[in-house]
Amino acid sequence: xxxxxxxxxxxxxxxxxxxxxxxxxxxxxxxxxxxxxxxxxxxxxxxxxxxxxxxxxxxxxxxxxxxxxxxxxxxxxxxxxxxxxxxxxxxxxxxxxxxxxxxxxxxxxxxxxxxxxxxxxxxxxxxxxxxxxxxxxxxxxxxxxxxxxxxxxxxxxxxxxxxxxxxxxxxxxxxxxxxxxxxxxxxxxxxxxxxxxxxxxxxxxxxxxxxxxxxxxxxxxxxxxxxxxxxxxxxxxxxxxxxxxxxxxxxxxxxxxxxxxxxxxxxxxxxxxxxxxxxxxxxxxxxxxxxxxxxxxxxxxxxxxxxxxxxxxxxxxxxxxxxxxxxxxxxxxxxxxxxxxxxxxxxxxxxxxxxxxxxxxxxxxxxxxxxxxxxxxxxxxxxxxxxxxxxxxxxxxxxxxxxxxxx
Amino acid sequence: xxxxxxxxxxxxxxxxxxxxxxxxxxxxxxxxxxxxxxxxxxxxxxxxxxxxxxxxxxxxxxxxxxxxxxxxxxxxxxxxxxxxxxxxxxxxxxxxxxxxxxxxxxxxxxxxxxxxxxxxxxxxxxxxxxxxxxxxxxxxxxxxxxxxxxxxxxxxxxxxxxxxxxxxxxxxxxxxxxxxxxxxxxxxxxxxxxxxxxxxxxxxxxxxxxxxxxxxxxxxxxxxxxxxxxxxxxxxxxxx
Numbered sequence: 029x030x031x032x033x034x035x036x037x038x039x040x041x042x043x044x045x046x047x048x049x050x051x052x053x054x055x056x057x058x059x060x061x062x063x064x065x066x067x068x069x070x071x072x073x074x075x076x077x078x079x080x081x082x083x084x085x086x087x088x089x090x091x092x093x094x095x096x097x098x099x100x101x102x103x104x105x106x107x108x109x110x111x112x113x114x115x116x117x118x119x120x121x122x123x124x125x126x127x128x129x130x131x132x133x134x135x136x137x138x139x140x141x142x143x144x145x146x147x148x149x150x151x152x153x154x155x156x157x158x159x160x161x162x163x164x165x166x167x168x169x170x171x172x173x174x175x176x177x178x179x180x181x182x183x184x185x186x187x188x189x190x191x192x193x194x195x196x197x198x199x200x201x202x203x204x205x206x207x208x209x210x211x212x213x214x215x216x217x218x219x220x221x222x223x224x225x226x227x228x229x230x231x232x233x234x235x236x237x238x239x240x241x242x243x244x245x246x247x248x249x250x251x252x253x254x255x256x257x258x259x260x261x262x263x264x265x266x267x268x269x270x271x272x273x274x275x276x277x278x279x280x281x282x283x284x285x286x287x288x289x290x291x292x293x294x295x296x297x298x299x300x301x302x303x304x305x306x307x308x309x310x311x312x313x314x315x316x317x318x319x320x321x322x323x324x325x326x327x328x329x330x331x332x333x334x335x336x337x338x339x340x341x342x343x344x345x346x347x348x349x350x351x352x353x354x355x356x357x358x359x360x361x362x363x364x365x366x367x368x369x370x371x372x373x374x375x376x377x378x379x380x381x382x383x384x385x386x387x388x389x390x391x392x393x394x395x396x397x398x399x400x401x402x403x404x405x406x407x408x409x410x411x412x413x414x415x416x417x418x419x420x421x422x423x424x425x426x427x428x429x430x431x432x433x434x435x
Numbered sequence: 436x437x438x439x440x441x442x443x444x445x446x447x448x449x450x451x452x453x454x455x456x457x458x459x460x461x462x463x464x465x466x467x468x469x470x471x472x473x474x475x476x477x478x479x480x481x482x483x484x485x486x487x488x489x490x491x492x493x494x495x496x497x498x499x500x501x502x503x504x505x506x507x508x509x510x511x512x513x514x515x516x517x518x519x520x521x522x523x524x525x526x527x528x529x530x531x532x533x534x535x536x537x538x539x540x541x542x543x544x545x546x547x548x549x550x551x552x553x554x555x556x557x558x559x560x561x562x563x564x565x566x567x568x569x570x571x572x573x574x575x576x577x578x579x580x581x582x583x584x585x586x587x588x589x590x591x592x593x594x595x596x597x598x599x600x601x602x603x604x605x606x607x608x609x610x611x612x613x614x615x616x617x618x619x620x621x622x623x624x625x626x627x628x629x630x631x632x633x634x635x636x637x638x639x640x641x642x643x644x645x646x647x648x649x650x651x652x653x654x655x656x657x658x659x660x661x662x663x664x665x666x667x668x669x670x671x672x673x674x675x
Contacts, residue, residue: 033544044532345528348489349589350517350545352510429489432528 031362038363041335049367052331056371056411057378059321060404064379065386066317067400070310072383072392077302079393081295083164083223087262088295089128089269091115091255091276094288109251110289113239115279116255124275127268132158132256135242135249141235143195143207150191151234152209154242162258163231170203170218177238181245185214186236189222209235210246265294324371325411332364332419343423344431356424364416365409372408376401436596436628437463437486442495444481444651455481456492457651463597463630468623468662470639471632473648480601482648483632487522487599488515500596517545521590525602527582529574529589535561536570539589546593560588564618580611587618591627598622600631604638616641616665641665 042049093111116133119125135154140147159165160172168189177184185207187195196202202216214237223231243249259268269292276290277283336343343356380396387394444456456478463469473479484490485497488504489512496505500519507515516522529538539557548556561567564584574582583603590598600619604612620641623629633639640663647655 040532341528342530345530346541346545347513348487348516348522348528349542350513352513352545355545429484432489432524 034359034362035366038359038366041339042363042366048331048334052328052367053371053374055324055327056321056368056408057324057375059317059324060372060375060408061378061382062317062320063314063407064376064396064400064404065383066313067310068379068383068394068396069386069390069392070306070313071395071397072387072390074303074306074310075395076392077306078299080223081299081302087259087265088162089257089259089265089272089292090294091257091272091290091292092253093251094290109249110280111252111255112250113243113252115276116252118279119255119257119272119275122275125268125271127260127264127271129258129260130158130162131258132156132162133239133252134159134254134256135239135247135251136253137242137247139209139246141191141195141207141209143205146195146197148191148194150188151230152242152246153234153236154239154247155236156239159236159256162256165231165236166221168219168221169200170216172218172220173236173238178240180238181240182238183212183214183241183245184217184237185209186218186220187216188220188230188232188234188236190230190233191235192216192219207235209237212245214241262296265296269294321407321411325368325415328364328367328411329415329419331367332360332416333422335363336360336419336423339423340426340431343426344428344433347426347428348432353424357420360420360423361413361416364420365412368408368412368415369405372405372411375408376404379404436465436467436500437461437630438496438498439486440496440498442482442485442492442497444478444485444490445493455651456485459495459648459651459653461646461653461656463628465596465628466623466626467644468619468629468642469631469644469646470642470659471630471646471648472634472636472639473654474634476650477648478651479632479634479648481651483599483601483630486597486630487520487601488512513545517542518593519596521593521595521598523583523586523590523598523600523603525605527579527586527606529582529585531573531575533574534571535566535574535577535585538574538585539592542589542593556592557588560591561585563591564588578611579607580614583607583611583615584618587615587622591622597628597630600629602633603631604633604635612638613665616663617667620662620665621667637663 091111093109113133116131119128120131133156136151138149139152140149141152155173156178157173157175165172170186172186173184187202192202195207196205202219205216206213207216208214220231237246257268257272259265273285273288273292277285277288280289282288346356383396384394439462440460442456442459443454446453446455459482471479471482481490485492488499491507492505496503498504499515502515504512504515530541536554536557539561540553543553543556558567558570561570564587566581566584566588569577569581574585577585603615607615616638619629619631631639631642639645640659643659643662645655645657645659646653
């Protein structure tokens with residue numbers, strides 16, 4: 029029997045009971061649709077997180093002070109005061125480190141900032157002008173901290189968009205106004221563009237001031253909380269990390285790397301961690317969706333079994349007229365594959381549509397990998413075969429006499 | 436043409452054995468029109484299943500058109516049924532929601548006959564049974580008599596060695612039953628071998644030979660020298 033004829037016949041049998049066929053297909057549509065949607069969402073958020081981390085500065089190395097040892101008690105990482113402005117300057121000027129382009133010494137602390145009747149608790153960061161380039165800070169209005177501000181210990185501040193909104197309501201009017209931090213008055217000279225970060229180190233919720241002002245006027249400190257260093261490119265990240273490490277060890281007169289009073293980590297480390305987290309998340313979501321696909325497959329098997337029972341007489345007649353086992357198996361298998369493939373293709377379109385809408389509303393980049401499309405089609409065909417095989421085999425094993433007698 | 440020797444059929448249900456056929460032997464020659472008669476439970480359905488290669492005998496041999504059909508696999512039996520036997524069932528057994536033409540073409544589909552030839556042959560036999568004007572009607576739109584005529588056309592398209600009819604008039608009105616007998620007698624004149632299973636004497640009387648079964652054994656085998664003549668008229672428009 030030619031395949032085209034079987035196909036035609038199968039389609040005509042499937043269209044007889046449209047409601048039932050539709051419901052069986054619906055199971056697969058939902059299954060494939062949710063797999064595609066959830067995988068797409070997972071990959072979208074992964075990309076979003078990667079983009080966000082990249083936006084904080086690519087090729088970025090961060091040196092933070094190590095935990096402070098007081099006798100035998102080791103303090104928390106970052107609490108030490110071993111990292112100084114001179115360290116940063118030395119890293120910048122030494123010819124032992126060849127793989128970096130710029131260095132940004134930073135001092136951050138959280139503090140209350142007030143403007144008129146508004147106030148907010150925010151991250152206040154003392155910076156060099158290099159901060160802007162290294163951390164990819166883009167200005168909406170005004171200017172960033174300049175070298176003259178640093179040299180002159182001027183009392184100026186650049187606000188993140190969230191801080192500007194909290195303190196002044198609308199951003200435009202903030203320029204030229206004053207804010208007060210720790211009893212000191214700072215004049216707003218610029219507002220940065222939103223980076224859409226969130227959580228603890230949110231660049232939108234920050235105030236930038238000259239490093240000298242931060243150290244001498246506001247916080248009264250003589251050490252740094254971190255040094256951000258930009259490597260020349262992605263490939264030399266590890267070299268740069270090593271060079272900086274050995275340089276600082278010798279500067280701090282330490283011979284054993286395990287005694288280092290600082291740590292260096294790269295943006296890649298963070299990126300990898302974040303990627304592996306979202307990767308796990310995607311797998312989990314896909315797994316949950318796969319369960320609905322399995323349920324859909326069982327639905328197909330159920331419908332096919334009902335069909336076989338209903339068409340016992342027909343199968344008996346076909347066998348009486350000379351249909352061999354494989355012809356009957358092929359017929360029922362093709363029917364079940366048509367069901368699942370139709371469901372698979374419709375589910376794929378649904379999944380693409382839904383993930384497009386969701387990505388729009390959740391402001392996550394829209395990504396559909398070709399792999400998931402081929403997977404959807406492949407998996408639905410396989411489901412058709414796997415769940416159709418038992419009913420098809422059952423049909424082909426019907427005895428023509430019994431089948432003909434069946435009422 | 437057909438040689439049945441010492442055929443027995445035993446059905447086992449649990450430990451209970453039922454002897455449906457016991458040592459049945461007969462021969463049917465090409466071109467005969469034979470009725471197999473018997474009350475229900477006489478074993479005539481069992482015999483018809485064996486003659487139709489739908490079932491195998493427990494013992495004995497059955498030779499159909501030179502081929503031993505006693506010991507074949509399911510798929511080989513399917514092939515024999517396809518090539519050598521034209522079935523006509525009491526309940527017609529046409530595929531529902533399928534056109535007359537497609538129903539008649541079905542056995543040729545399984546025999547892998549090319550489409551043009553299928554259409555040509557099916558049309559020819561449908562014309563013969565007077566249904567050339569119903570080629571594209573769905574089978575469930577036809578009357579009982581018309582459906583049985585479609586079934587006869589389907590039974591004939593493979594030019595089988597025997598036409599095996601199981602209570603062919605059981606489900607149709609008596610006027611139409613007469614028509615079916617007319618077609619059988621006409622086919623028989625054209626050298627078709629027909630075996631008809633029935634429990635109605637006046638239907639059996641249309642055949643030229645009547646084999647009677649009782650309790651799984653042959654109780655009579657006689658020539659019908661004066662068969663009832665049925666007119667071979669095909670009423671094209673009158674039956675609905």
